[in-house]
Amino acid sequence: MKKIILGCSFLIPFLTFAQVPKNKTQDAIVKQSLDSCAYKYNYTFQMQEWQSCIDEGLKKDSTIAYLWQQKAMPYFKCKKYEVGMSFLDKAVLYNKQEWLPYRGFIKCIFSRTYKEAITDLEECIKLYGNGYVMDHTYSFYIGLCYLQLNEYDKAEKVFDDYVNDIYKNRQQLEHPTAYFYQAIAKYELQKWDEAIAIFDKALKIYPQFSDAKYYKAICWLKLGKPKEEVVALVGLAREDAAKGFTINEDNTVYETYPYQKKFSK
Template sequence: MKNITLGISLFFTLLSYAQVSTNKAHDAIVEEFLTNCAEKHNYGFEMSEWQECLDQGLKKDSTVAYLWQQKAMPYFKCKKYEVGMPYLNNAVLYNKQEWLPYRGFMKCIFTKNYSEAIIDFEECIKLYGNGYRMDHTYSFYIGLCYLQLNEYEKAEKLFDDYVADIYKNRQQLEHPTAYFYQGIAKYELKKWEEAIAVFDKALKIYPQFSDVKYYKAICWLKQGKSREEAIALISIAKEDAAMGYTINEDNTVYETYPYQKKFSK
């Protein structure tokens, strides 16, 4: 029995050592071929040089997940989704915990493959719990996907739970985008009064939130409020949008988010 215990202990010691050694080896490859090579180039106009550096690193070790993700990333940013996704799939293959939620995010916000995004995020929750990616929980993105698939009741439940969790924990500050989508779910379910109440919470945090003002104005119209008041609020929303006050997620630089209002000039 003592020998078995010692054997198990030795196995886990060697496994831990192997993981540390692998991580150090991967870090060295990332430094050599990403930091000191690819990042010397601007992938906006030197894509081939960027990719050649990463390819050299992957020839050295094809299991470095971060290099696969870095191959995918610039293609997504220039909307070459079909080119980038196979590289991202390889990143998930070699480091699922890190890159599966990222792939779900890319499918939700960039490629708009909502059913596939739900599958990725549900697997994330099953394997790792309801963690965060890009400032929001995995269930938040599932809610976005349900909005885009017209499954509004499912979306409402997820956003209600998300906002309640934020309020309960308080470690995560109340987020105007969370309120926006909670309100949108209620708007789609024709719960005009509830939607307005939630939109007002978003505006309390972010008074210039143009998208919220637009949908609040539509709710007013649906309630029978005067057309003049609704149009006045839409005009204010349009002015706010012209100054850049829209959904303030980082990736709105690259993609339009669900229900983000683009006002004509």
């Protein structure tokens, strides 16, 4: 794209004036496409109707990033990742700051393209700082990617920094999922005692956390804890999991999170 520099004093008020009706027009298109059309359908069994509503809006203005994201989103939930990503890329094209973090999240949790996710999320941090997407910082998802790529030393550092940051600098409430993945990094590095101590922090907040109990039991086994105690803790984990007490992220409805334990029935 060529950079055009104009020295006309009337340019600024002209651009300001032109931007307002464009935004109002886009707002009207979004409301018509979504509130008055797509949101009347359930995309799990009315995908064509949902998509047709959004397509009509995009015919009027193909630069509306939110419509591209709404077009992509149901496909991820239906596990049609490549289809969804082609539309999400358009959302990033038209509003990078809004949708690049979301794309990094999707690549980490849904499509599981971990190296690509790291690239997106590191760019987010470089451009916008270590912000939040889906309740966690960008670095949190980078840590998950490192775990899934077997780069445990990197994961450990990311999660240690993440926990220190959110509890000291951001002054947030303690989060059991944050502790869980910090402990998992220690677990993979065979730091059994450290992992147990952090799993216990997660369990103090969330006593029925089945995944934390399961991996704590494995740490016990590695440390030579009596077999009956290990088996008993795994039994408790199984009971809690059967009641739905697992990783409590919103998107576990659609995807199994890294290290989330699924017990056979």
